[in-house]
Amino acid sequence: MRFVNAYLGNGADTIDALTKVFAGDRGKLRYFAEQVRHVNDQVRGIVTALFPRYRFLNDSITWRMTETVNENLHVDVYNDDLPDHHLRLFVNLDVVPRIWHTSHRLDYLLAHRLCLLDREFVRTATPGRICHQLNFSTFGGFEQAGRDGYPRHIAFFEPGEVWLVDSRKVSHQIFYGRKALSTEFAVDPATMQDPSLHYFAIVEHHRARLLGKGAGSDSACSAVN
Numbered sequence: 072m073r074f075v076n077a078y079l080g081n082g083a084d085t086i087d088a089l090t091k092v093f094a095g096d097r098g099k100l101r102y103f104a105e106q107v108r109h110v111n112d113q114v115r116g117i118v119t120a121l122f123p124r125y126r127f128l129n130d131s132i133t134w135r136m137t138e139t140v141n142e143n144l145h146v147d148v149y150n151d152d153l154p155d156h157h158l159r160l161f162v163n164l165d166v167v168p169r170i171w172h173t174s175h176r177l178d179y180l181l182a183h184r185l186c187l188l189d190r191e192f193v194r195t196a197t198p199g200r201i202c203h204q205l206n207f208s209t210f211g212g213f214e215q216a217g218r219d220g221y222p223r224h225i226a227f228f229e230p231g232e233v234w235l236v237d238s239r240k241v242s243h244q245i246f247y248g249r250k251a252l253s254t255e256f257a258v259d260p261a262t263m264q265d266p267s268l269h270y271f272a273i274v275e276h277h278r279a280r281l282l283g284k285g286a287g288s289d290s291a292c293s294a295v296n
């Protein structure tokens with residue numbers, strides 16, 4: 072957005088794009104920036120219309136122009152434990168399908184895989200760190216991309232197609248994609264229809280369940296895939 076807002080400026084980003092991408096044609100650059108702003112406004116309008124109860128705290132709209140190939144399966148985690156509810160909308164901007172795999176939801180992973188984690192870690196870690204560790208203990212990280220052994224849905228998002236997902240709560244793997252719009256809307260959790268579905272609440276529910284069981288509860292980890 073910084074680029075879009077400053078497209079008529081003389082900053083380094085603007086000059087770089089003007090010369091390398093638009094061959095010095097300031098009119099083309101202006102038109103491109105206007106289209107970006109127009110699409111961003113449409114996205115905000117769609118989200119607001121679909122979720123009128125939500126109070127949005129901020130948003131991030133990223134025009135992702137790089138190719139993505141065969142990520143590892145994961146739920147999204149961030150460096151900080153973000154206390155907001157999370158709404159994400161994606162648009163395939165390319166002329167070829169964007170291919171996603173999705174697998175178990177966070178609730179299922181916590182129910183069946185939290186037992187893999189060290190008990191003291193489960194007792195003391197923040198919800199975000201638990202989800203982070205759950206990713207690696209369950210799916211094996213990037214080295215296991217495509218070899219994690221978990222069942223998948225395969226989604227082919229056609230050019231122009233729009234989809235929404237809470238990527239903190241649905242495990243996913245971008246199998247292949249080129250240009251896409253990737254958005255994140257932070258929502259006031261107090262405006263959720265069911266706050267027990269906030270990821271903090273889901274983690275805390277399973278933390279209490281596991282720690283309440285005590286020793287000998289590891290058998291729940293053994294058979295589920």
Ligand SMILES: [Fe+2]
Nearest residue numbers: 146147238243
């Ligand atoms: Fe992700």
